[in-house]
Amino acid sequence: MTAAGGTAAVVHVVLPNDIDDPATPSGGNSYDRRICAGLAASGWAVHEHAVRGTWPQPSMTERAELAGVLAALPDDALVLLDGLVASAVPEVLVPQSHRLRLVVLVHLPLGEEAVRSRAAEGETLAAAVAVITTSAWTRQRLIDLYALPADRVHVATPGSEQAPVAPGSATGSELLCVAAVAPHKGHDVLTSALSAVADLRWTCLCVGALDRDPDFVDRVRQQATTSGLQDRMHLVGPRTGVELDAAYAAADLLVLASRGETYGMVVTEALARGIPVLATATNGLPESLGHAPDGSLPGMLVPPDDPTALAGALRRWLDDAALRDQLRHSARGRRGTLTGWAVTSALVANVLACVPVTAGRSA
CATH class of the missing domain: 3.40.50.2000 (Glycogen Phosphorylase B;)
Structure with missing residues (x-):
């Protein structure tokens, strides 16, 4: 220029x-x-x-x-x-x-x-x-x-940067949330939803800053402990570079329970690896999720601030192997439409x- x-x-x-x-x-x-x-x-x-x-x-x-x-x-x-x-x-x-x-x-x-x-x-x-x-x-x-x-x-x-396709596990049980632990990201909603599917096999890795709202972080941790999730829901703090790449590579599903999101870069970061996304249908998140070339959604959208709806979507994902295959196929199609x-x-x-x-x- x-x-x-x-x-x-x-x-x-x-x-x-x-x-x-x-x-x-x-x-x-x-x-x-x-x-x-x-x-x-x-x-x-x-x-x-x-x-x-x-x-x-x-x-x-x-x-x-x-x-x-x-x-x-x-x-x-x-x-x-x-x-x-x-x-x-x-x-x-x-x-x-x-x-x-x-x-x-x-x-x-x-x-x-x-x-x-x-x-x-x-x-x-x-x-x-x-x-x-x-x-x-x-x-x-x-x-x-x-x-x-x-x-x-x-x-x-x-x-977004193209990355190797995440292989995914047979059970779809490796859940990933990449978001600062703060009220607008909805970790309290996520914890409630996870407690409702505690009878199923899963682990959830929560990657994101823990210093934005320490009181909220404490409440989420207490909520997880009270629900018996302390050994399955892991708040590990921020990760970047190879550590973040490894978290994505091991993930089956990105889960984002945000109450508001202008776009949601983590959504396209997951899709760049062919990882389906479960997110809230709020603000710019449907835009970032987008559609695969065949018109299908590369994930699921639920109303914000609705732990029951989020839990229902999680249960469908964990219970239905055919659904997981369908959403993975769609996510890999969406991967090819992302721009750099x-x-x-x-x-x-x-x-x-x-x-x-x-x-x-x-x-």
Whole structure:
């Protein structure tokens, strides 16, 4: 990617400070890192600014540090900001929008989880020259929440890397949940559902951060112990790299009991290995699950916050070998339809390239 005169197009990317912290893996951080790498690979000059802060609830000092980063950028600079940072601080972003070309990448609408955050997020997004979302559901939700012009809100769904097909076991008993243990991920619902199928053979490996809500983690552990699941449901903390790959390779079924999910990158990570998915039919999860080329679902969808429905789907999976074969066939078909991160990066690059050079300059 080059600008007029043959020089590389420049983008400044503002990221949370934990972008590369292996102790706090997240879909948002992974997405951001992939996009920065993809833009650089396609010829962009990418300048990263990882800003310290307890985002999206920064201190006054942390807000001031972000303001300092933006103030140091030249007029008309193109700036791509992670929404976790940008959407919480309109008092910092809006004044800079008159001289900088601000593009906000929204992984999770803050106003979706906390109504009190809507005014701030709406003000920030209204000041941006473009907004990029990670799913069609998120795009429409932002348009509905903030009456944003539809032509300024774009979609760049996460990519996935092809991986060896997980062989699966004869019994389908190896369940995997990849999600931070926090209320919105529904581990309490999952535990209730697992207790309802305790008469069947299964183990469930729960991979994900344990420090987001320690009180909730304690409640889930106590719930599992009370239900007699402490030796079958394992909360093992975050895993990355080869350890995460090994968890997927050993899995028969990915289970995600989320109460809300803008997309669900772990769904496509499982499908990239031909692993069927049992998830909730909420927000962007049906979009990430998608369909196999023959139109079949590569898994099952149940209502959110419904342990009875989740338990019923688990029982069908564990009891019915023909169903397992059918869903595995569909998941392997869906695997072939997934796009890579180069496609995602190209979508983001196209949005950035279409921002006029003078868009952020005050009149």
